[in-house]
Amino acid sequence: MTWTRSALGVLALGTSALLLTGCGASGDGGGGGNGGGANDGTGEITGSIEIAWWGGDARNEKTNAVIDMFVEANEGVEANGQSADFQAYFDRLNVQAASQSLPCAVQLQGRQLNDYTSRDLLLPLDPMIESGAIDVSDIPEAVVDAGRGEDGNLYFLPYGAAYDAVGINTTLAEQAGVELPEEGYTWDDFVTFLEDAAAGLPEGTRAIDSNGGRPNFFIGWTQANGKTLFSEDGKLGFSQDDLVEYWTMWEDLREAGVTETAERTAEEPSGPDQGYFANGQLMSDTIPGNALTPVTAVLEGKGEGHEVTTIAYPSGPEGSGNALYPSGFAIPASCDNVPTAAAFVDFFTNDMEAGLVFASDNGAATNTAVLEAQLADPELSETKKHELELFQEIVANDPPTIVFPPGYQATFEAAFRQAYEQIAFGNQSVEEAAAAFIEQANAGLGG
Amino acid sequence: MATTSLPVPRRLFPARLVKNRLLTGIIRHTLLVCLLVVILYPLLWMVAASFRPNNEIFNGLGLFSGSFTLENYANGWAAGQQGFSRYFLNSTLVTVLSIVGNLISCSLTAYAFARLEFPFKRTLFAILLGTMLLPYHVTLVPQYVLFNELGWINTYLPLIVPRFLGTEAFFIFLMVQFIRTLPRELDESARLDGAGHFGIFARIIMPLALPAIGTTAMFTFIASWNDFLGPLLYLNRADLHTVPIALNTFLDSTGENAFGELFAMSTLSLAPIVGFFIVSQRLLIEGIATTGMK
Incomplete structure (x- = not known):
């Protein structure tokens, strides 16, 4: 008897919860009412x-x-x-x-x-x-x-x-004996630059973070190579082959020991002023353009005399990769x-x-x-x-403009990182992860 | 049925490993201290980091570094548009009123559920417990619409009034469980002496339920002192901000972070909680041990 009664109570409660969420959702969509007439301000x-x-x-x-x-x-x-x-x-x-x-x-x-x-x-x-x-x-x-x-x-x-920029630790680059890429450099130049640097870097430092899982470089890569990031209907605009090509590039670098290890990257603190680059453990990394000032301050605090600068993203046949x-x-x-x-x-x-x-x-x-x-x-x-x-x-340099579909921030960024981690930790092949990511992202994007 | 006598297995280990009580004590305490250090290390690190210059904070996991500064405390206290003395005052006001509200409403409701007989008592109690299953986020938007319609944005009312209306089912449940363990004979004898429900509530139940009251007060204190989402939504003016909101202004994921000041003020904001805990420790442990919250 007691049991049925309390079950009833729980049921009543469930219904009211549904009603409540219903209210929230309708409030969400009903904003168009007073936006109809053009308001010229x-x-x-x-x-x-x-x-x-x-x-x-x-x-x-x-x-x-x-x-x-x-x-x-x-x-x-x-x-x-x-x-x-x-x-x-x-x-x-x-x-x-x-x-x-x-x-x-x-x-x-x-x-x-x-x-x-x-x-x-x-x-x-x-x-x-x-x-x-x-x-x-x-x-x-x-x-x-x-x-x-x-x-x-x-x-x-x-x-x-x-804007996103490539942060370069010039002190480490000098120790590795490499010259900074010149303006207008391509992705191939960038990869060569990293590989050359990796050979001469001091113990305990790497050429770059394991960046396959961050959307920043990927956006730059698609723009420079003339791929579309998002289609008109708000879904993914690039093909699985594009993604496989991109991730293979990072995987080759990671396996060759040019990038930071998958484990260290996974546990890196977020925020440009706490990351490995700001602590002088990486020669380069993608950082927000305005992070140069705080990163410089952190490196100053380390007292090892490291100096940093930022350069534009690599370009490609289709021009600037700097969105x-x-x-x-x-x-x-x-x-x-x-x-x-x-x-x-x-x-x-x-x-x-x-x-x-x-x-x-x-x-x-x-x-x-x-x-x-x-x-x-x-x-x-x-x-x-x-x-x-x-x-x-x-x-x-005529930067590209990207229209981000609804759901981008909620879906794309996390799914992209997870998919690449599956590869970097050896759980999935590049092809499998790319297919899984495309399916997952398309389900959450648009509309 | 024939009784089969099982051979008693010989103990693998002696009942008492070491006879020497002093030695057991030392070993036990060493283990406990080691465990404590592991648990407390992040906290100690934060306190230590709060004494370091801002750009040396993430220089490693060590507690001590060459440079020691009190700058973070001085800068942090004066930070924001109002300064931390204002934020601490605001937090204290919200927290004290929340505790008062919770104690009054939850103890009255709990008394009713534990001692009174009324129609649909069990159903109502089930609904009450059911509200504990509702995630905060489900009611977030409707609640905001409601308080917005009432014109309560930028006042402390949305944070305090609900506490006076017994919306914290957990504490009601806690007190109901506690009051149920008190012998009814006490109520009856009070009734014979002419006490009504309020008399029994105030003179018999409340003094005996002190551990449960202490537990409720402590948990309410922690919850409303640390509450972030509520003040974030309802308090948009800098002069109304509470400590957690003010701490958030030290962070800027799109600009420069002031970790030194953040850690310094976080250390200070922990002090009241630790202090309150030390004062009410005995009550709290008794409360947890006797209310079935195990």
Whole structure:
């Protein structure tokens, strides 16, 4: 008797749980309602808006300073900021998105953009550019395009462009007796460079991390060789043979002892300032372009006199392999103060004073005038200057733009690493792992 | 049936390995200390790292390095938009109110389930226990919508009010189990002396249930002191931030991390928990030993 009663209770509970999740899901998809009419962002700039971004203390301070400048420049405007570290930021953003209460200016990257656009959560910015509410005249077109969604509309205005670079420990390279690859070098040159270096490196160091499992180099490799990463319908655009070719290249390097071992790579701490490269144990690695400054600081702390620099990714027959990953502010469809939000997005990206205060804290400033002004600043540190100049070099080489389908961040990155680990630990052949990965990724991507 | 007498097997080992009690003591304690060092090492490493300059923190697994600095503590305490004295104050406020809320609501509910008779008592209790099976994430979005509609974002209410409504089934269950072990004769004799339910609750049950109360207070303290997701969702203003949220601002996976300050402030944020544990240790162990939470 007791048993049936409590079973009933559990059943009732299960039903209510289902109802609850149902509510959440419907809230998720119902965002399109007020985004129907084109909003050109003109109107009175007044009232209050919420602004959300990711970052730590240093960036919060700079962003808040810019927000204060914006409030000062626009009478009657009140702006509140909210921030958190990258992962936590998106945890909160997703809850806010599901409950239709996104802040009026939210910071996004291309990697997550289409998770939001596919649910009609964001306003297209093109009408606001046409109306003059947002100015893009000083931003290179290739950079602006990185803010476009799958439907070709602009959904966020890139203000800072991050890029991946090849970090090189010049001290170790010198000890190994190799010259740095010259600008415009290809993947073949890069592989030769690594193999040559491996022969002469001191004990306890390797030429490069075991990188087959990281999407960064793979994206660069596909772009340089003219492969498509994602198809129009948001599935994988490259073939199994492409992936096998790519992974075989890394496997050959790993088996020859050029790369770090599979075991050490698997247990490497994430974060460019904690990794093996930052500790002087690797001659090169892929690092975010703006990680040069912290990595230099860590190596200084080691006191072994190691120096590092960054160079662009290898090129190929189809040109540059350096994709840009800009961050920028988007305006949600649920925003009730679009004119002020549009004014803020414009101010943050284009205002000269604001740009100097923010100082390319999250990728190089996309506004070329602002970038020039920052480079002209005599107080700019050497490493930061190199970061910005490399960005200029990459932009000059017509970088590819990648539209990431919905589900990219949730599916692709983890599955890619796991699949390569299966190979590196000898559980699967390259072909098996490639087939398994393609099936798994296609199941989670798109739609 | 004939009784077959099995030969008693000879002991492989003597019942007592070593007769010398001093020696057993030394061996036992050496083993325990070794185990303790292994368990505590990450914590010790964090404390040691908090005294190192920022760019030397990941220089190895050793505890001691040449350079010693208190800079991390000074910088860390002043970090953020408000400084850590504010964050500690906020955390204390949320934690104290959460403990008060949980103690009042859970003990009252537990008394009702353990001592009162009312319709659907078993079903309701089953539902209560069922809520423990619900992952937090299932109710996350509906909860946020609710609190958003109520206009409670950027207040402490979403973190505190639920505690006053007995939403923590685990602690109710814990107290029910404890109160059930108390002899009913005590209630009855109190009743003969003219005590009502509140009298019995306040004068008989609560004083006897002290271990369970201590356990509840301790666990609530740890949970709300360390809570990250709740404050992250509901407290967006820097002046409202609690310690875990403030600690998160030292990290920036897309920029520069301030690990030195992070470790320094983490060390400080552990102090109240360790202190609270030392104070309530006796109560806590008694509570765990007597409530069937084994």
